[in-house]
Amino acid sequence: xxxxxxxxxxxxxxxxxxxxxxxxxxxxxxxxxxxxxxxxxxxxxxxxxxxxxxxxxxxxxxxxxxxxxxxxxxxxxxxxxxxxxxxxxxxxxxxxxxxxxxxxxxxxxxxxxxxxxxxxxxxxxxxxxxxxxxxxxxxxxxxxxxxxxxxxxxxxxxxxxxxxxxxxxxxxxxxxxxxxxxxxxxxxxxxxxxxxxxxxxxxxxxxxxxxxxxxxxxxxxxxxxxxxxxxxxxxxxxxxxxxxxxxxxxxxxxxxxxxxxxxxxxxxxxxxxxx
Numbered sequence: 001x002x003x004x005x006x007x008x009x010x011x012x013x014x015x016x017x018x019x020x021x022x023x024x025x026x027x028x029x030x031x032x033x034x035x036x037x038x039x040x041x042x043x044x045x046x047x048x049x050x051x052x053x054x055x056x057x058x059x060x061x062x063x064x065x066x067x068x069x070x071x072x073x074x075x076x077x078x079x080x081x082x083x084x085x086x087x088x089x090x091x092x093x094x095x096x097x098x099x100x101x102x103x104x105x106x107x108x109x110x111x112x113x114x115x116x117x118x119x120x121x122x123x124x125x126x127x128x129x130x131x132x133x134x135x136x137x138x139x140x141x142x143x144x145x146x147x148x149x150x151x152x153x154x155x156x157x158x159x160x161x162x163x164x165x166x167x168x169x170x171x172x173x174x175x176x177x178x179x180x181x182x183x184x185x186x187x188x189x190x191x192x193x194x195x196x197x198x199x200x201x202x203x204x205x206x207x208x209x210x211x212x213x214x215x216x217x218x219x220x221x222x223x224x225x226x227x228x229x230x231x232x233x234x235x236x237x238x239x240x241x242x243x244x245x246x247x248x249x250x251x252x253x254x255x256x257x258x259x260x261x262x263x264x265x266x267x268x269x270x271x272x273x274x275x
Contacts, residue, residue: 007032007055008067014050014059014208024050025208032187034070034153037180039196039216040189042205043238048189051205052078052158055187070153070185077147078156079172081163083139084131092118092134092142093127099149117145121175137168144175154185161195173198193220193234194242197263204237211237217261220245226252226261244268 014025025047032038032055040048053059057068057075077099080086089095096114105113118127121141126134134142140160147155157176161169169192177198180186188199196202202219204212212219212233220241222232226249234241241249244265248258251272262268 005034005069006067007069007071009054009061010065010067012054012061012065014047014054014061016050023208025054028208028210030203030210030213032069032071032185034185035180035183037186037198037200038188039199039202040187040205041191041193041196041202041237041239043191045207046205047208048205049158050208052156052187052189055154056156072152076152076154076156077150078158079140079143079147079160081159083136083143086143086146087131087139090130091128092123092131092138092145095131095142096127096145096149099146103150105149113149117148118142120148120178121145122171135168136164137171140164140168140172141175144172144179148179153183154187155179157186157188157190159189159191161190161192169195191239193239197242204233206237216263220263221249221261226258228253 008031010029012025012028013023015021016024040051042048054061054066055071056078087095089098093114096117097110100110100113118124121144123138123141123145126138131139131142155176161172164172173195176186176188188195190196197216199216202212202214202216203210204219218224219233222228228249242263244262244267248262248268248271252258258271260267260271262271
């Protein structure tokens with residue numbers, strides 16, 4: 001394997017529950033470059049959570065198989081499906097302060113940094129509210145702020161919005177988008193296709209192997225011109241594409257000429273008005 005600053009996995013196989021267990025990941029190879037926004041999708045049991053744990057450095061992997069590159073050698077935090085599993089303070093403020101203290105941050109800087117982290121995720125007005133009084137989305141945003149306190153170059157999300165209502169999902173997705181725009185690499189695991197429309201790359205998993213790795217337009221449309229018989233990578237994994245994609249596919253199959261392959265309702269409106 002040629003060394004770069006990328007994270008590189010080469011023929012990775014992971015058994016959960018012993019060598020005789022069915023592999024959670026098998027013969028998996030991929031690389032991740034700084035600044036990417038990657039969506040990891042797949043059905044239940046496809047290996048998404050195991051891959052996130054590998055990327056976080058929480059599973060022991062031979063160095064010849066995993067070159068962590070810019071991910072660094074230390075374990076990385078990640079935003080879990082259930083925020084209660086990773087919130088240790090009674091308030092968002094206490095949780096972020098605790099994370100900063102664990103990092104060995106200068107005590108004189110902790111107050112300012114905690115306020116900054118919570119402001120970045122939109123919790124400035126709720127930083128001293130008790131965790132149990134927060135909405136599901138606010139709890140996940142508090143978990144995001146705690147991860148920001150680690151100041152890693154990567155943000156990892158493991159089905160972080162699967163239990164949230166649409167507005168809470170929007171808030172957490174917006175927080176991830178802002179962190180990506182600030183320069184962080186984002187890896188987002190989900191079964192909700194609307195959540196990966198803002199990704200620049202999608203990795204599809206099936207039974208622990210990569211069955212797709214490419215741009216979202218190809219994942220959802222199946223071809224660069226958008227005209228497909230229906231066997232797109234998205235559908236082959238058992239998922240329905242987002243509604244704007246389905247509408248655009250119908251238009252394209254009817255002979256419409258669209259300047260782009262839209263992924264969101266805003267992009268669909270722009271594509272239709274420009275066609």
